[in-house]
Amino acid sequence: NSYNFNKDYIGDSSLLIASAIIEKTPENKEKILDFISQDEDGIWYHTSLENRVVGYDNSKEVKIQNLLEMIPKIQNAKIDKASTFAAKTPNITQFFDGFNIASFEGLTKESCSSLINDSKASYVELALKNEDLAPYSSLVNKKFSHYIAGDILLQAKDNNADFLVVRDSSDVELFDAQQSSIARIMGRDIDMPVISQKQFVQLLDGEKDEAVLGFDKHKIAVSFL
Known part of the structure; x- marks a missing residue:
């Protein structure tokens, strides 16, 4: 807290x-x-x-x-509040047998655990999955939300998650794009691939093109394709 x-x-x-x-x-x-x-x-x-x-x-x-x-x-700030991706149930053609997948849901509490289970992966339950990232804190102190995100990423890592599914692109910006900075302030290597709910649904639908998925713009390589 x-x-x-x-x-x-x-x-x-x-x-x-x-x-x-x-x-x-x-x-x-x-x-x-x-x-x-x-x-x-x-x-x-x-x-x-x-x-x-x-x-x-x-x-x-x-x-x-x-x-x-x-x-x-x-x-006056232009800070997007994260939101979950309202997706149709995908026609799953790409499965994740043998994968451990964690998710971060924030205050929305819109879980994608059923999608993860339907993908034949093992769902990694995070105690911190519903944490508040305090997005407005970045207006005065960028490290504050980095510490919160760092705890979440390390919990996923320490529970052997292969990757973390987050709500949307604003979460990806924090958990992926800022991950090297987060790792420095947490004092540990993290190297945790992070994807959005929308990207996860696209994967389940069979999409494999990194550019279409947006994985070519990620800082932490999504290497499981």
Whole structure:
């Protein structure tokens, strides 16, 4: 969670107090937003507790997300929120017998475990599969989301996954394109191929052209074709 990677984070309770103050005294909105958006310890480092606390009151998360949307730096940023690929069930012609495949689903919790099992691969269950990557943290500190992604990649590696399936191209940009930087800050070699759900479905449909799949643009070679 947030404190694992930034012990100075002001905490969700402070953010909820800030939300309540803005609601009661909107004239103080700018001062409060400035206070909670400091680069070193601010709202940027919030990660959702939704998938980590049983019975979590999601209205708290809604209030924090509303605060995020009030901050000008976020309003002006062009950061895509990852989403799952809504795919038709593929006509599987390419199987993955003998492969161990992990998946990262983030807060969406849209699992592709059934697709992995249908491909005849072994599904690698990751305890961190539903982590929040805190995408807005990259506006002030690129290392924060790298630490989170590093934990996920190393968990996949240590559980003998052959590759990791992520939600979409924005996840591929982090887990694949930034993997060398992630490996440096984690202090370990990773070398984990990463593909999106869309690419996985294309593979199952029998596509093998690296350019069509987009694998020619990946930093970590997808060598199992």
